[in-house]
Amino acid sequence: MTLAEKAYDALRHDIIRGELAPGRPLRLADLSQRYGMGFSPLREALNRLQAERLVMAESLRGFRVAPLSLDELHDAMALRIVIETEALKASIGHGDDAWASGIVSALYALNLQAARTGGEANIWTLEARHHAFHRALLAACNSPWMMEFFERLYAATERYRIPVLLAAALPAGRDVQAEHSALAQATLDRDAGKASALLDQHYRRTVDDLAEAIRANDGDILRVRLFG
Amino acid sequence: MTLAEKAYDALRHDIIRGELAPGRPLRLADLSQRYGMGFSPLREALNRLQAERLVMAESLRGFRVAPLSLDELHDAMALRIVIETEALKASIGHGDDAWASGIVSALYALNLQAARTGGEANIWTLEARHHAFHRALLAACNSPWMMEFFERLYAATERYRIPVLLAAALPAGRDVQAEHSALAQATLDRDAGKASALLDQHYRRTVDDLAEAIRANDGDILRVRLFG
DNA sequence: TGCAACCGGATTTTCGAAAGAATTTGGAAT
DNA sequence: ATTCCAAATTCTTTCGAAAATCCGGTTGCA
Numbered sequence: 001m002t003l004a005e006k007a008y009d010a011l012r013h014d015i016i017r018g019e020l021a022p023g024r025p026l027r028l029a030d031l032s033q034r035y036g037m038g039f040s041p042l043r044e045a046l047n048r049l050q051a052e053r054l055v056m057a058e059s060l061r062g063f064r065v066a067p068l069s070l071d072e073l074h075d076a077m078a079l080r081i082v083i084e085t086e087a088l089k090a091s092i093g094h095g096d097d098a099w100a101s102g103i104v105s106a107l108y109a110l111n112l113q114a115a116r117t118g119g120e121a122n123i124w125t126l127e128a129r130h131h132a133f134h135r136a137l138l139a140a141c142n143s144p145w146m147m148e149f150f151e152r153l154y155a156a157t158e159r160y161r162i163p164v165l166l167a168a169a170l171p172a173g174r175d176v177q178a179e180h181s182a183l184a185q186a187t188l189d190r191d192a193g194k195a196s197a198l199l200d201q202h203y204r205r206t207v208d209d210l211a212e213a214i215r216a217n218d219g220d221i222l223r224v225r226l227f228g
Numbered sequence: 229m230t231l232a233e234k235a236y237d238a239l240r241h242d243i244i245r246g247e248l249a250p251g252r253p254l255r256l257a258d259l260s261q262r263y264g265m266g267f268s269p270l271r272e273a274l275n276r277l278q279a280e281r282l283v284m285a286e287s288l289r290g291f292r293v294a295p296l297s298l299d300e301l302h303d304a305m306a307l308r309i310v311i312e313t314e315a316l317k318a319s320i321g322h323g324d325d326a327w328a329s330g331i332v333s334a335l336y337a338l339n340l341q342a343a344r345t346g347g348e349a350n351i352w353t354l355e356a357r358h359h360a361f362h363r364a365l366l367a368a369c370n371s372p373w374m375m376e377f378f379e380r381l382y383a384a385t386e387r388y389r390i391p392v393l394l395a396a397a398l399p400a401g402r403d404v405q406a407e408h409s410a411l412a413q414a415t416l417d418r419d420a421g422k423a424s425a426l427l428d429q430h431y432r433r434t435v436d437d438l439a440e441a442i443r444a445n446d447g448d449i450l451r452v453r454l455f456g
Numbered sequence: 457t458g459c460a461a462c463c464g465g466a467t468t469t470t471c472g473a474a475a476g477a478a479t480t481t482g483g484a485a486t
Numbered sequence: 487a488t489t490c491c492a493a494a495t496t497c498t499t500t501c502g503a504a505a506a507t508c509c510g511g512t513t514g515c516a
Contacts (some may be wrong), residue, residue, distance in 0.1 A: 029466090047275040
């Protein structure tokens with residue numbers, strides 16, 4: 001693995017998790033220090049991330065972490081619904097036993113982690129398994145373009161979810177794991193209409209909850225932090 | 229404009245037009261000669277294009293122009309239909325007079341160019357206006373993510389259209405300009421159902437024609453040209 | 457005071473060379 | 487003739503420094 005690839009992974013990771021705050025300028029000298037490498041691999045990684053809209057670039061003024069906004073959250077989630085319901089239908093059409101087993105396994109692992117509390121609870125493990133579950137649902141759609149856009153939008157929206165999860169600011173009265181199970185069941189039953197309706201509903205609730213949590217937080221989660 | 233940005237524009241342009249053939253290795257020394265700049269700006273541009281799937285990269289083995297395949301054409305066009313019909317409905321919902329005027333103007337300019345023959349006919353002008361027309365239809369969708377994916381998929385599918393246009397291998401018996409006019413009319417009439425149906429139909433015909441032309445050409449258009 | 461030009465430091469961008477990795481070549485042994 | 491190994495070559499990747507640009511503050515002038 002080249003340094004540029006390491007830089008890409010590390011920067012992407014740190015941006016999505018919010019360790020590099022939205023709006024923060026990404027100075028090459030700082031990054032060089034932080035990641036222990038020269039400018040060239042960092043610039044290559046930043047250019048890739050720019051194309052993915054995780055980083056913004058301005059000519060001769062360098063790079064900064066892409067900002068967040070409620071508008072973008074709504075935009076990205078609305079498009080996720082369009083693309084993922086379509087991909088789910090295709091997946092249900094094409095999926096074989098390996099695909100179905102993948103869903104069962106991903107759901108099981110997700111439920112295990114979701115049930116853990118206290119020291120065993122780990123938001124990053126939970127997040128990874130949540131991602132894996134949603135990917136497993138779509139995995140058989142047989143469309144590289146859909147999968148790419150799924151990954152792009154997942155990363156974009158994860159940036160909103162993570163600070164909310166960290167603040168444990170999720171509204172009660174919602175059984176997310178039950179939604180996941182129902183979604184998996186409808187998918188495994190090859191009921192495309194029901195499965196995509198459940199997925200749509202799942203995401204509508206998610207975006208409502210996120211928007212609510214952000215409002216409750218006075219938008220601090222989104223606030224552009226120029227330094228830090 | 230920095231050299232890296234110039235390199236990005238030039239490479240993107242040359243890849244989409246097929247001047248850099250699918251599959252061709254992109255050696256830094258060659259590119260440096262071709263575009264008259266050092267390695268750094270070229271590598272930055274290549275990394276951006278890699279993220280856009282116009283270029284493929286392999287660790288320590290450099291870059292090559294992304295290959296073409298019938299499968300990818302079908303995949304990309306199918307997703308264009310999903311995204312653009314959605315964007316068109318949203319555009320019809322939000323569009324104001326400036327948006328409507330933009331469509332009229334883009335359609336007029338496209339028709340002018342499409343009517344020209346002989347020395348006045350210019351495939352690149354035609355292509356630019358075709359792109360501008362389709363963009364104008366969606367311009368009011370108010371979704372940066374949809375517009376980005378539209379641009380990505382347009383670029384991806386343009387790579388298949390251009391060699392066919394250059395070979396003038398379009399099947400007769402289809403009045404593409406009439407389809408554009410009808411589509412514009414339904415859109416301006418704010419008939420979302422009819423407009424998206426026409427757009428869907430327009431693209432289904434396009435993909436059929438392209439696939440047919442490529443088959444007639446024995447797939448030579450897609451053939452990976454390792455040297456070229 | 458208001459304003460424009462200008463300097464100095466900070467930062468990005470680019471280059472050229474060195475380092476590192478893969479591929480090819482050529483030759484020796486089987 | 488074929489296989490294997492090592493040297494040579496080609497190419498990518500990375501670094502460090504030089505060039506270009508931006509930003510903030512200050513000076514000079516009306």
